[in-house]
Amino acid sequence: MRALVIGGTRFIGRHLVKKLLEAGHEVTLFHRGQHPGPPGVKTVHGDRTRSLAPVAGRDWDAVFDTCLYFPREMDAAISAFAGCGSYVYVSSGSAYAESPVPVREDETPLEPCSDEEATDETGRSYGARKAECDRRLLAAARERGFPGRVARLSLVVGPCDYTERLDYWIHRVATQDRVPVPMPDTLFHLSFAPDVARALILLAEAGEPGTAYNVADDEVFTTSESLAAIARACGRDGKVAWRPAPAADLEAAGLGARDYPAVAPGHWVMETARLRGLGFRSTPFSEAIEQTVKESLASGRTGAGKGPDPAREAALWR
Numbered sequence: 001m002r003a004l005v006i007g008g009t010r011f012i013g014r015h016l017v018k019k020l021l022e023a024g025h026e027v028t029l030f031h032r033g034q035h036p037g038p039p040g041v042k043t044v045h046g047d048r049t050r051s052l053a054p055v056a057g058r059d060w061d062a063v064f065d066t067c068l069y070f071p072r073e074m075d076a077a078i079s080a081f082a083g084c085g086s087y088v089y090v091s092s093g094s095a096y097a098e099s100p101v102p103v104r105e106d107e108t109p110l111e112p113c114s115d116e117e118a119t120d121e122t123g124r125s126y127g128a129r130k131a132e133c134d135r136r137l138l139a140a141a142r143e144r145g146f147p148g149r150v151a152r153l154s155l156v157v158g159p160c161d162y163t164e165r166l167d168y169w170i171h172r173v174a175t176q177d178r179v180p181v182p183m184p185d186t187l188f189h190l191s192f193a194p195d196v197a198r199a200l201i202l203l204a205e206a207g208e209p210g211t212a213y214n215v216a217d218d219e220v221f222t223t224s225e226s227l228a229a230i231a232r233a234c235g236r237d238g239k240v241a242w243r244p245a246p247a248a249d250l251e252a253a254g255l256g257a258r259d260y261p262a263v264a265p266g267h268w269v270m271e272t273a274r275l276r277g278l279g280f281r282s283t284p285f286s287e288a289i290e291q292t293v294k295e296s297l298a299s300g301r302t303g304a305g306k307g308p309d310p311a312r313e314a315a316l317w318r
């Protein structure tokens with residue numbers, strides 16, 4: 001297929017482009033040029049917040065939108081790509097206003113979004129803006145036949161993750177003998193970037209227009225289990241002294257779950273039956289973590305500064 005990827009050069013989009021090329025698709029990237037794309041891929045440079053005109057209205061079989069954060073950008077995308085074969089919007093689990101176990105696409109309420117939030121540029125309104133983009137896409141599909149699908153991603157891990165959220169834990173487990181385990185029994189549903197890429201392609205090819213799909217792994221683990229998997233992949237099994245720190249212990253130390261990257265304050269589990277119904281199966285977690293750890297340790301990324309001040313954390317050990 002002739003695929004347009006808006007973005008595509010950093011993490012999730014980079015995995016997407018790799019999978020599209022491996023599958024023999026013809027790929028064009030549209031991005032500003034601040035992060036270089038792979039060599040040999042057709043590229044159109046431009047800023048989507050200014051204009052989509054350089055790539056609008058063309059005969060795309062599929063458009064994958066990885067960097068859409070504002071409702072006004074969704075309106076522009078709906079106009080620009082009304083005639084494409086399928087449009088896949090990379091949304092987020094943060095669009096949900098609640099976190100029942102599990103979060104379901106059509107049942108769990110989405111964040112409301114005020115006019116102020118719709119144009120607010122801080123991270124505080126991220127979930128509200130993503131949710132409003134979901135609503136606008138789904139309404140355009142319902143009312144005007146816009147061929148859009150929504151992919152609501154759980155936290156994504158994997159090679160080349162510039163957010164360094166898992167690098168923080170990998171570096172600690174690989175280099176420290178004592179490691180805290182915040183919220184040890186809390187389930188946190190992750191997704192593996194190469195699997196997310198496959199899921200996005202599947203949604204373009206087989207997803208229902210006007211439908212939202214949760215995207216997450218087939219397996220769900222607690223923080224303790226995920227850190228133990230990292231230790232095994234680092235060859236540090238049995239060599240790390242863990243300090244389980246449930247909410248009350250964190251609080252006593254003046255900390256909270258949100259002080260740590262990739263740690264949820266409460267269970268976070270996505271229902272993925274809809275995606276699995278299209279044939280999606282994720283990579284076994286042990287394999288995904290092995291690939292992630294290997295690339296992370298070779299990359300030099302350490303996630304420095306992503307967690308709490310070590311001096312404050314020291315209270316956990318007293």
Ligand SMILES: NC(=O)c1ccc[n+]([C@@H]2O[C@H](COP(=O)([O-])OP(=O)(O)OC[C@H]3O[C@@H](n4cnc5c(N)ncnc54)[C@H](OP(=O)(O)O)[C@@H]3O)[C@@H](O)[C@H]2O)c1
Binds near residue numbers: 006014157
């Ligand atoms: N990471 C997670 O855990 C997670 C979880 C849920 C949802 N998500 C969603 O995943 C998406 C981000 O994924 P990613 O960063 O890994 O994607 P990516 O496609 O690998 O990287 C972002 C791309 O967007 C381009 N870009 C940024 N601003 C642009 C603009 N104004 N105009 C044109 N191109 C622009 C960047 O290139 P240039 O800088 O060269 O323009 C880059 O190619 C977001 O939609 C986010 O909501 C992520």
